[in-house]
Amino acid sequence: MSQQIQQRDGYSPLALDLLAKAKRGGATEADIIIADGETFSVQVRLGAVDRLTKAREKRLGLRVFVGKRSASTSTSDFSPDSLDQLVTETCTLAKAVVEDPVSGLPAADQMAGEVPDFDLYDPTRLNTEQQIELAKRVEAAAMSMDERVTNSEGGDFDSSSGRVVLGNSHGFLGEYQSSSFSMSVSPIATDPVTGAMQRDSWYDVRRKFAKLDSPEMVGLEAARRTVRKLGARKVATQRVPVVFDSETAGSLMGNLCGALSGYALYKGASFLAGQLDKPLAPEFVTVYDDGRVVGGLGSRPFDGEGLPTRKTTVVERGVLKSYLLDTYSGRKLGLASTGNASRSVGENPSVGPTNFYLEPGTKAAQDIIKTVKQGLYVTDLIGFGINMVTGDYSRGAAGFWIEGGELAYPVEEITIAGNLKDMFAGIEMIGSDLVFRGRIASPTVKITEMMVAGS
Amino acid sequence: MGDLVQLTSFGLTEGEVLGALGRVKVRDVDYADLYFESCVSESVSMEESLVKRATKSVSQGVGVRATAGEKTGFAYSDELTKKDLELAADTARYIANSPGGAHAVPVPVHQHPTRDLYPIDRARAEVATAERVSLLNAIDAEARRSDPRIKNVMASFNTEYKVVMVATSDGTLIGDVQPLSRLQVTCIAEENGQRQAGSFGGGGRVGFEFYYEGDRYLRFAREAAREAILNLSAVEAPAGVMPVVLGGGWPGILLHEAIGHGLEADFNRKKTSAFSNLLGKRVASDVCTIVDDGTLPGRRGSLNMDDEGTTTGRTMLIERGILRGYITDKLNARLMGIPLTGNGRRESYQSVVLPRMTNTFMLAGTSDPEEIIRSVDRGLYAVSFGGGQVDITNGKFVFSASEAYLIEGGKITRPVKGATLIGSGPEILTKVSMVGHDLKLDEGIGTCGKEGQSVPVGVGLPTIRIDEITVGGTQR
Numbered sequence: 001m002s003q004q005i006q007q008r009d010g011y012s013p014l015a016l017d018l019l020a021k022a023k024r025g026g027a028t029e030a031d032i033i034i035a036d037g038e039t040f041s042v043q044v045r046l047g048a049v050d051r052l053t054k055a056r057e058k059r060l061g062l063r064v065f066v067g068k069r070s071a072s073t074s075t076s077d078f079s080p081d082s083l084d085q086l087v088t089e090t091c092t093l094a095k096a097v098v099e100d101p102v103s104g105l106p107a108a109d110q111m112a113g114e115v116p117d118f119d120l121y122d123p124t125r126l127n128t129e130q131q132i133e134l135a136k137r138v139e140a141a142a143m144s145m146d147e148r149v150t151n152s153e154g155g156d157f158d159s160s161s162g163r164v165v166l167g168n169s170h171g172f173l174g175e176y177q178s179s180s181f182s183m184s185v186s187p188i189a190t191d192p193v194t195g196a197m198q199r200d201s202w203y204d205v206r207r208k209f210a211k212l213d214s215p216e217m218v219g220l221e222a223a224r225r226t227v228r229k230l231g232a233r234k235v236a237t238q239r240v241p242v243v244f245d246s247e248t249a250g251s252l253m254g255n256l257c258g259a260l261s262g263y264a265l266y267k268g269a270s271f272l273a274g275q276l277d278k279p280l281a282p283e284f285v286t287v288y289d290d291g292r293v294v295g296g297l298g299s300r301p302f303d304g305e306g307l308p309t310r311k312t313t314v315v316e317r318g319v320l321k322s323y324l325l326d327t328y329s330g331r332k333l334g335l336a337s338t339g340n341a342s343r344s345v346g347e348n349p350s351v352g353p354t355n356f357y358l359e360p361g362t363k364a365a366q367d368i369i370k371t372v373k374q375g376l377y378v379t380d381l382i383g384f385g386i387n388m389v390t391g392d393y394s395r396g397a398a399g400f401w402i403e404g405g406e407l408a409y410p411v412e413e414i415t416i417a418g419n420l421k422d423m424f425a426g427i428e429m430i431g432s433d434l435v436f437r438g439r440i441a442s443p444t445v446k447i448t449e450m451m452v453a454g455s
Numbered sequence: 456m457g458d459l460v461q462l463t464s465f466g467l468t469e470g471e472v473l474g475a476l477g478r479v480k481v482r483d484v485d486y487a488d489l490y491f492e493s494c495v496s497e498s499v500s501m502e503e504s505l506v507k508r509a510t511k512s513v514s515q516g517v518g519v520r521a522t523a524g525e526k527t528g529f530a531y532s533d534e535l536t537k538k539d540l541e542l543a544a545d546t547a548r549y550i551a552n553s554p555g556g557a558h559a560v561p562v563p564v565h566q567h568p569t570r571d572l573y574p575i576d577r578a579r580a581e582v583a584t585a586e587r588v589s590l591l592n593a594i595d596a597e598a599r600r601s602d603p604r605i606k607n608v609m610a611s612f613n614t615e616y617k618v619v620m621v622a623t624s625d626g627t628l629i630g631d632v633q634p635l636s637r638l639q640v641t642c643i644a645e646e647n648g649q650r651q652a653g654s655f656g657g658g659g660r661v662g663f664e665f666y667y668e669g670d671r672y673l674r675f676a677r678e679a680a681r682e683a684i685l686n687l688s689a690v691e692a693p694a695g696v697m698p699v700v701l702g703g704g705w706p707g708i709l710l711h712e713a714i715g716h717g718l719e720a721d722f723n724r725k726k727t728s729a730f731s732n733l734l735g736k737r738v739a740s741d742v743c744t745i746v747d748d749g750t751l752p753g754r755r756g757s758l759n760m761d762d763e764g765t766t767t768g769r770t771m772l773i774e775r776g777i778l779r780g781y782i783t784d785k786l787n788a789r790l791m792g793i794p795l796t797g798n799g800r801r802e803s804y805q806s807v808v809l810p811r812m813t814n815t816f817m818l819a820g821t822s823d824p825e826e827i828i829r830s831v832d833r834g835l836y837a838v839s840f841g842g843g844q845v846d847i848t849n850g851k852f853v854f855s856a857s858e859a860y861l862i863e864g865g866k867i868t869r870p871v872k873g874a875t876l877i878g879s880g881p882e883i884l885t886k887v888s889m890v891g892h893d894l895k896l897d898e899g900i901g902t903c904g905k906e907g908q909s910v911p912v913g914v915g916l917p918t919i920r921i922d923e924i925t926v927g928g929t930q931r
Contacts, residue, residue, distance in 0.1 A: 045725070051527045051807065054546045058533060059514075074512040076533040086513075093509045096584035097499070100507040128549065153727055153848075188727055188848055199727065199848035232849075237695040237931065267502060268607055268643050268650055346512040383853035384842035385875035385927065389643065389652040394692070394875040394927040396844070396853035413851050415875050415927025417694065451929045453694035453877075 010175065011036070014078075015167040018062060018087060023169065025091040027064035029105045030169045031305070034060045035345050037162025040128075044135040045154040046143075052128070061345035064090045068099040074346025102331040105305070108170040110337070112302035119295045120178040121161065124209040131157045134183060134215055141219025142187040146227045153186035153199065155219070159209075166343075172306040180297070181209045185219050189226045198229035200380075205437055207295050225379070228400075232410035234454040235401055241375035242416060242450045243368055243402070246433050248378045249442035253358055255420055256287065257440060258388055260314065260322075261351040262329025262340075271391035271421055272320065280320045281424040284361065287315035289324060291339060291354030298355040298439030304343025309354055312338050324351050358442040361430035365444040368429050370405035376452055377402050378416065391420035397452075414454040423447050460567075460620050460630025465491045465515075469563070471537050472622045475519065476560045479544035480624040483523045483551040486785060487560075487624040490518040490762060491535070492617060492804040499584060500611035501591040504599075509584060518804040519543035522786050526550040531805050563628035568759035569766065572752045573660035575634045582663045587612050590638075590672055597676040598642050604687070605680050606650075607643040612636070612666075621764040629764040634660055635755065635911055637900060640675050644683035651689075653682025654857070657898030659755045659913075675898075682839065682858050685870050692859065692874035692928025698831045699876065699921045700862065702838035703824075703895030707914030710745055710815050711903065712843040712852040713880040714738070718772050718780075719798075719810040719905075720787035722847050729850030729881050730778065739776040739884030742820050746771055747782055749797060749813030755899040756814035756913035760797070763808055767797035772815075773884070784810045802908035809905060816915030820890025824918035827889045829865040835926055836860045836867050837876070850880035853927075875927040883924065891918030 011034040022030040036058035043051040060083070061074040071093035075086050126134075139155025161179035166172070184203035190196070202222035204213040244252060264270035272280075291309025293299050303309055305327055312322050325333070326341035326349045342352030369377060378399040385394040394417040400407040418426075431444030462469060472489060479487040493515040500508045516533040517540065530546035532539040591610045598608045613636060620630035637658035644651050655678035659665065666672045701709060714730070722728035730738070739745070749758050749767030758767045763785050771779045783791070784799030787810055800811035828836060836859065843854030855875045860867045896915035903912040 045525070049526050049550055051529065052546075052550050053529045053531075053807065055531045055805065057531075057805070070507075071509040071511075073510065076514045076516065082513075089511065093511060093584060096588065097507055097509045098505050098588075100505055103507065151725070151727060153725065197727070197729065197848045199846065229849075234925075267609065268645065269609075269641075269652060273650075346510060348508055348510065380846075382844040382846060382851070383855055383875050383877075384844070385853070385855035385873060387652070387873055389650050390872075392872050394855065394873065394929075396851065396875055396877045396927070398851070412849065413877055413879060413925065415694075415853070415877050415925065417692075417874065417927050417929045451694050451927075453925055453927045455696055455925070 011165040012173055012175065015165055015173065018083060019167055019169055021087045022062065022064050022091065025087050026066055027091055028067055029065040031063050031105060032167050033343055033345050034165040035162060037160055039160040040131060041156065041158040042131050042135045043154040043156045044132065044139050045152060047136060047140065049132055050154055059345040062086060062090050063348065064094050065104055066091060066094045068101060068103050069094045069097050070103050071097065072346060072348050102328060105168055105170060106307055106327040106337060111170055111172040111306050112174060112308040115174045115176060115301045118292060118299040118301060120176065120207050120299060122179045122208045126159060131159065137215035138183050138185045138219045141216040142185045142223045145220050145223035148189045148192060148227050148230060149187045149223050150190040151188040153188065155185040156183065158182045166302065166306050168306055174302050174306055176301050179207055181206055181212055183212060183215060183218050185222045187223050187226045189230055191230045198226055198232065200226040200229060203437065205297065207297065229410050232398065232412035234413050235411050235452065236455055237453045239449055239451050241372050241446060241448060243372060243375065243377045243444060243446045245377065245379050246435065246442055246444050248381050249445040250440050251381055252445065253356060253440050253442045255386060257324065257353045257356055260324045262323055262325040262333060263351055264388060265323055266329055266332035269389050271389060275320050276323065278320055279318050280315055281318045281427050283318040284430065285315055285318050285427055286359040288312065288359065289314050289353050289356045293355045296355040297436060298353060300354065303339045304341035304349045307337055307339045307341065309339045324353060326351050353439055355436065356440045357434060358430065360432045360434040360443040362432055363429055365431045365433055368431055368444055368446050369402055369407065371429065372402040373404060375402045377407060393418050393420050393423065414452055416450050416452055418450045460618055460632060462620060464618060465493065465535055465620065467535060471540065473560065473562065475540040475544045476622060476624055477558045478541055479519055479521045479548045480558050480560050481548050481551050484521045484548060485523055487521045488763060489622045490804055491620040492516060494615060494617040496613065496615040498611060498613045499587040499591060501595060502609045503607065504595050506588045506591050516804040517543065519547045520807065521547040521551060523551040525790060527786065527807060529807050560624045561626035563622055563626050566627060566629045568629065568631055570759060572750065572757050572759055573634060575662045582614065586663065590666060594640055594672055594676040597673045598640065598680040601677050601680045602684050604644045604646050604684060605642050606645045609641045610639065612638050621762065623764060627764045629760060631759050633758065636661060638666055638672060638675060640679040642679040642683040644687055646687050649687060651683050651686035653679045653686060655679040655682065656900045659753045659899040660757060661753050685858065689870040689872045691930045692871040693926055693930050694928040696923050696925050698834035699924050699926065700827055700831060700834065700836045701916060701919050703891065703893050703917050704915065705897040706837060706840055707816050707897060707916035708840050708843050708854050710817060710916065711812060711912065711914050712845045712854055713878065713883050714745065715812045715815045716845050716847055717850060717880050718782060720781040720783040720791060721810055723781050724787050724791050728847050733778050733881065736778055737776050738778045738881050739773050740887050741776040742890045743773055743776050743884050743887050744818040745773040746818065747812050747815045751814055754814050754913045755901060755911045758813060761799045762801045763799040765795055765797040765799060767813060770796045782810050782812065784808050800910050802910055806908045809908065811905060811910055812903060812912050814913035814915065816894065816896060817890065817917060819892050819894035819917045822889040822891050824891040824893050827891055827918050827920045828862060828867060830889065830920060831862045832864060834862045836862050845880065851877065852880055853877045876924050877927060878924045883921065886922045887919050888922050889920040893917050
């Protein structure tokens with residue numbers, strides 16, 4: 001039944017039908033999200049197909065409010081009986097929790113009035129053989145660059161496309177399609193003298209197939225990143241300037257996102273609580289969250305509650321100007337939503353970035369490294385040593401030792417430690433090399449000083 | 456496994472399953488299986504003294520897999536009709552380059568696991584929402600009562616009830632019911648404008664009564680509050696190489712990261728692990744004996760059978776310092792010609808099987824835990840950790856302390872702020888010089904991530920002394 005409706009009119013009739021049923025079941029407000037999509041992924045290892053995965057999936061999430069009480073449910077079973085039961089169960093569940101004075105949908109007049117097209121969907125369909133070929137090419141390129149590349153964890157090609165339908169009892173009903181294509185490879189290099197192995201990887205991901213870097217470019221970069229790690233050693237424990245490459249600097253922006261989440265803030269679980277309109281970083285630091293970038297990996301026409309997305313200046317000339325909020329966390333803080341509701345089907349909305357980035361500076365990464373007499377260039381971070389409540393930061397790192405402005409030798413088995421507040425305040429230089437390979441991106445960043453622990 | 460699983464619970468007949476298996480097991484396919492899963496998960500959560508969120512999610516589907524040599528073809532579907540099964544079978548067998556058509560597979564013998572490590576029937580696994588709510592309310596009250604500096608309490612109670620059935624081309628049809636639950640408490644303490652968090656939790660393949668045994672839920676609340684309060688007075692952690700004493704239980708995450716992942720067969724077959732070619736060699740001091748054991752009753756990492764239908768077991772990984780074995784799934788055991796250990800696991804029907812740990816722990820030694828602390832002149836005593844991570848290839852691993860103390864002159868002195876510890880997997884256990892007699896398993900909170908798949912795991916450790924490891928603090 002639902003399958004037939006889907007083929008004729010998409011999921012909108014189903015969404016409207018369930019919203020009406022929720023109302024009849026006692027809901028005063030409700031919203032529904034339906035997502036479906038198909039994914040393909042292939043991994044090639046040492047030139048042969050290692051794993052091929054193909055699937056279609058669909059899922060539906062319902063959130064109801066009974067007065068100020070609410071509950072959420074989800075299912076992959078779209079049979080009419082099962083959905084009727086879901087509606088009943090959701091209303092029952094909502095009645096079992098307590099009232100929450102600020103709960104509820106966004107105000108009706110805030111809903112996105114139009115669904116702009118940010119060019120997020122590419123109808124290109126590659127057949128299985130073409131995708132296998134791309135995975136083979138990216139791995140072959142990585143394996144061919146240097147004879148010290150001896151093994152591989154595989155070359156991958158993934159493609160997916162899907163559709164999201166969101167509707168609520170205010171009468172909002174929006175739908176959009178999106179796609180993504182990605183390619184990656186993880187070569188392994190062996191030190192010809194010691195036999196020690198190192199692995200690294202490189203990747204590209206785009207909404208449009210035609211925008212992907214060539215497999216050869218991705219493979220060569222992966223090999224370059226891997227081979228240069230051979231011979232890595234520890235360094236002595238000391239306090240030095242630290243340069244984060246664009247990948248690891250992106251992770252610092254990710255940490256900033258986490259601390260700016262309305263949920264962490266109202267719970268008192270963020271070191272940035274109460275810091276709005278206060279200086280966070282030097283005046284040459286500006287950070288944006290822009291949900292309307294054409295073709296952006298984090299772009300969407302409306303957020304997880306149906307509010308319009310926007311471009312938010314998060315940090316303006318060093319001053320913290322905005323948190324990232326959805327309706328609920330905004331109300332808890334006495335602020336309006338910033339259109340950052342992120343919604344996975346079946347969960348309550350949470351807060352997530354759209355396209356979140358540090359505005360680039362003018363210096364090339366090499367020129368930033370040149371300013372360091374003795375210090376660390378970080379290319380890898382591992383572990384979870386970040387306390388978001390206090391900002392305390394301690395993570396495993398690898399990269400290169402900088403001597404006299406040059407990368408002298410690779411380093412590993414060290415940690416870098418400090419406090420995120422001090423680290424943002426200590427940003428000394430920003431590179432020009434901003435490239436989006438995800439929703440969060442940053443150029444190279446130099447921080448005045450951190451503690452490096454090694455031998 | 457309180458209830459016995461039947462194919463009819465997935466609306467399928469044996470004939471339909473056999474038909475799909477025959478369709479996927481074409482000439483060049485070595486092995487094929489169908490994995491049926493239905494899962495109901497429920498969660499209630501509390502903050503600001505209000506239980507204001509409740510969620511429930513239902514999922515059902517089938518994963519169809521074919522392996523041929525090193526190749527794996529995989530497809531999944533959330534529809535369980537004959538047509539969807541056939542479509543998935545055709546996709547999965549694509550890797551084999553063999554002609555299609557119906558092939559004979561042995562008629563599966565319907566089996567049930569030979570033991571029941573988590574005898575909880577559905578009636579007992581389904582807890583009324585009102586009971587979950589009162590559990591969380593009591594936790595909030597207990598944490599706030601324990602210290603007025605506790606300003607917020609966040610707690611959640613999650614349950615999962617998973618029914619699985621595996622049909623294999625080697626003639627097995629076997630099902631299991633796998634309940635799982637977890638209670639998690641986080642407290643925020645505040646004093647003089649300074650805030651700190653503390654967390655504690657636990658659970659397993661247990662019924663709701665587990666949380667009330669010996670007032671376990673109240674202990675979780677007090678422990679989370681205690682850690683938050685303790686961290687208010689924590690000083691900066693030291694930086695550099697020093698001796699570290701790890702407390703029992705959850706610090707066993709060291710074993711999981713430092714050696715466990717490196718001993719998963721897939722990495723060793725591909726020779727991408729720092730442990731490749733070390734079988735029979737010394738990788739730890741002779742006081743270290745480490746096992747992976749999926750057979751402990753009620754434990755979070757335990758399973759009656761793995762996700763390929765293999766009965767789980769206890770695998771000796773390191774015996775008195777010597778590397779003895781890898782943990783395997785069917786594909787890697789076959790390709791490497793080594794024993795099948797019952798460690799083939801997957802997050803759901805949407806994911807492929809990988810060799811994964813169950814409960815990984817070090818056996819008890821003979822040292823007195825207090826004597827171990829007394830043996831350290833200047834170092835760190837770490838009793839609780841957040842997460843960890845490892846780079847399989849170069850063996851470097853990290854894990855981050857969330858509760859730790861300085862040891863000065865053989866005595867535990869001040870609490871220090873969290874710090875990441877970093878070391879090298881194949882080396883770190885050679886630096887273990889003392890192992891306590893106090894083996895403890897963790898409370899049941901571990902979730903392991905690999906290739907984007909999360910599965911529940913357990914760890915355990917007695918008190919141990921590591922002679923030197925790099926501590927990533929901020930103070931010289």
